[in-house]
Amino acid sequence: MPKSKYEAIYRDLKQKIEEGDFASQELLPSEHSLIQTYGCSRNTVRRAISELVSDGYVQTLQGKGVRNIFRPVAQAAFTIGGIESFKESSQRNHKKGRTRVLQFMELIADEKISLRTGFEKGSELYYLQRLHYLDEKPLILNHNYFLKSAAEGLTPEIAEDSIYEYLENILHMTIVNSQRIMTVEKITQIDEKYLELDANDYNCMAVITSRTYNGDGVMFEFTQSRHRPDYFSFQDNAIRKSPLVRSDF
Amino acid sequence: MPKSKYEAIYRDLKQKIEEGDFASQELLPSEHSLIQTYGCSRNTVRRAISELVSDGYVQTLQGKGVRNIFRPVAQAAFTIGGIESFKESSQRNHKKGRTRVLQFMELIADEKISLRTGFEKGSELYYLQRLHYLDEKPLILNHNYFLKSAAEGLTPEIAEDSIYEYLENILHMTIVNSQRIMTVEKITQIDEKYLELDANDYNCMAVITSRTYNGDGVMFEFTQSRHRPDYFSFQDNAIRKSPLVRSDF
DNA sequence: GCCGATTTGTCCGTATGTATC
DNA sequence: CGATACATACGGACAAATCGG
Numbered sequence: 001m002p003k004s005k006y007e008a009i010y011r012d013l014k015q016k017i018e019e020g021d022f023a024s025q026e027l028l029p030s031e032h033s034l035i036q037t038y039g040c041s042r043n044t045v046r047r048a049i050s051e052l053v054s055d056g057y058v059q060t061l062q063g064k065g066v067r068n069i070f071r072p073v074a075q076a077a078f079t080i081g082g083i084e085s086f087k088e089s090s091q092r093n094h095k096k097g098r099t100r101v102l103q104f105m106e107l108i109a110d111e112k113i114s115l116r117t118g119f120e121k122g123s124e125l126y127y128l129q130r131l132h133y134l135d136e137k138p139l140i141l142n143h144n145y146f147l148k149s150a151a152e153g154l155t156p157e158i159a160e161d162s163i164y165e166y167l168e169n170i171l172h173m174t175i176v177n178s179q180r181i182m183t184v185e186k187i188t189q190i191d192e193k194y195l196e197l198d199a200n201d202y203n204c205m206a207v208i209t210s211r212t213y214n215g216d217g218v219m220f221e222f223t224q225s226r227h228r229p230d231y232f233s234f235q236d237n238a239i240r241k242s243p244l245v246r247s248d249f
Numbered sequence: 250m251p252k253s254k255y256e257a258i259y260r261d262l263k264q265k266i267e268e269g270d271f272a273s274q275e276l277l278p279s280e281h282s283l284i285q286t287y288g289c290s291r292n293t294v295r296r297a298i299s300e301l302v303s304d305g306y307v308q309t310l311q312g313k314g315v316r317n318i319f320r321p322v323a324q325a326a327f328t329i330g331g332i333e334s335f336k337e338s339s340q341r342n343h344k345k346g347r348t349r350v351l352q353f354m355e356l357i358a359d360e361k362i363s364l365r366t367g368f369e370k371g372s373e374l375y376y377l378q379r380l381h382y383l384d385e386k387p388l389i390l391n392h393n394y395f396l397k398s399a400a401e402g403l404t405p406e407i408a409e410d411s412i413y414e415y416l417e418n419i420l421h422m423t424i425v426n427s428q429r430i431m432t433v434e435k436i437t438q439i440d441e442k443y444l445e446l447d448a449n450d451y452n453c454m455a456v457i458t459s460r461t462y463n464g465d466g467v468m469f470e471f472t473q474s475r476h477r478p479d480y481f482s483f484q485d486n487a488i489r490k491s492p493l494v495r496s497d498f
Numbered sequence: 499g500c501c502g503a504t505t506t507g508t509c510c511g512t513a514t515g516t517a518t519c
Numbered sequence: 520c521g522a523t524a525c526a527t528a529c530g531g532a533c534a535a536a537t538c539g540g
Binding site: 510517 | 521522523524525526527528529530531532533534535536537538539540
């Protein structure tokens with residue numbers, strides 16, 4: 001259940017929009033009328049609306065109202081929004097997800113690993129290689145590095161189910177944010193083997209490199225996700241800011 | 250100059266962080282002290298901070314403070330964040346950008362175009378093919394469709410400089426948001442020719458498909474941007490939300 | 499073109515809750 | 520336990536944009 005009023009309102013409106021309660025281009029009820037509906041203050045409905053704006057569901061127009069611009073993206077086989085574990089996103093997309101652990105080991109970060117991941121040299125790490133299947137098709141090959149001190153007690157069994165579930169529910173870690181960089185890279189023999197690719201067909205793939213931080217401000221995860229190119233799709237909603245100018249202070 | 254107080258504060262803090270005024274992991278001054286510094290209300294500094302959170306510059310920790318987690322991404326040759334014209338992003342990255350117009354024509358959306366772009370069948374459109382150079386290297390091949398009624402008077406000369414500048418400053422359009430989907434696709438002969446690629450080397454590329462909306466709520470642009478894989482990098486900061494549950498209402 | 503009603507945008511002050519130390 | 524810090528929520532004031540009469 002939602003922890004806060006604004007979140008409850010946000011989810012309610014979001015669901016209504018997804019279910020088509022508002023026509024495309026239609027204006028949502030005004031802030032004033034939402035205040036009546038939900039019995040809350042103006043700030044609270046405004047906060048809910050601003051989240052819908054970030055999601056690309058609505059746009060606000062001063063003097064007019066809040067317009068529904070939601071567009072269902074049917075074609076996207078597998079999308080990402082926010083931080084999600086593979087288990088969560090396969091559930092959200094009503095697909096059957098499965099994870100196979102190819103490798104599980106502990107290691108100490110040497111110079112090379114430290115440079116690549118950003119973990120300090122000498123850090124104790126878990127290193128995993130995992131293959132994610134969606135509807136029995138191997139789609140993603142993950143190379144995970146977890147800081148051992150933050151993910152203490154991780155096992156292959158956990159890694160087969162959901163590492164995030166373990167971190168959040170068992171270790172009570174709060175996962176905060178993730179800096180991601182997406183690139184296109186050549187496929188390797190490992191990719192070819194496990195993702196059942198043919199280098200004569202596609203010879204590159206989508207790679208998402210992410211550094212994830214917890215509530216203690218420590219980067220506890222470095223992951224490289226290698227995605228089958230033909231099943232990869234990444235969605236995003238961008239909001240225009242005015243081109244930057246210098247500040248006052 | 251910033252139109253609002255919170256934006257001025259946001260930019261000031263952002264600049265200080267980028268310039269290294271705060272050590273990594275260091276806590277920023279507390280909200281209370283920022284109120285003194287900027288002479289404003291608590292809501293106003295909170296709003297500025299929340300934008301920094303979206304940018305992935307800081308993380309807020311209840312009971313502790315606001316922590317600097319900014320990490321300069323030196324390796325990214327060309328990054329995207331928010332909606333930017335090619336001209337703007339090359340300026341931001343201090344690179345020399347140039348645009349070559351390969352094709353410029355008007356056309357009427359037929360069934361096929363309508364299906365692919367989302368413009369209604371029969372819409373009058375401008376179709377452009379443009380090649381973007383960064384430091385004299387061709388990096389991006391764009392296929393742009395603009396709604397003629399929204400971009401009236403567009404010429405190849407304008408398209409060579411900056412279409413967004415024309416739309417915003419001359420036609421006084423407000424560009425609001427852009428729904429983007431990123432995929433990996435096979436390269437075509439056109440890509441090979443203009444982006445100076447070799448299919449024996451890389452045979453795919455990064456493709457960003459975007460639908461952009463203006464202040465009137467109409468989708469005025471459909472663009473497919475085809476990026477050289479070896480120079481492509483897309484940055485993103487994701488924030489963890491709790492896995493979704495059903496709402497109350 | 500002006501005026502007033504409506505709607506969103508910015509900003510303020512305050513109160514209370516919750517987490518950290 | 521108290522002090523500090525961020526999170527949520529409320530209510531109010533004024534500005535700015537839109538729209539209809």
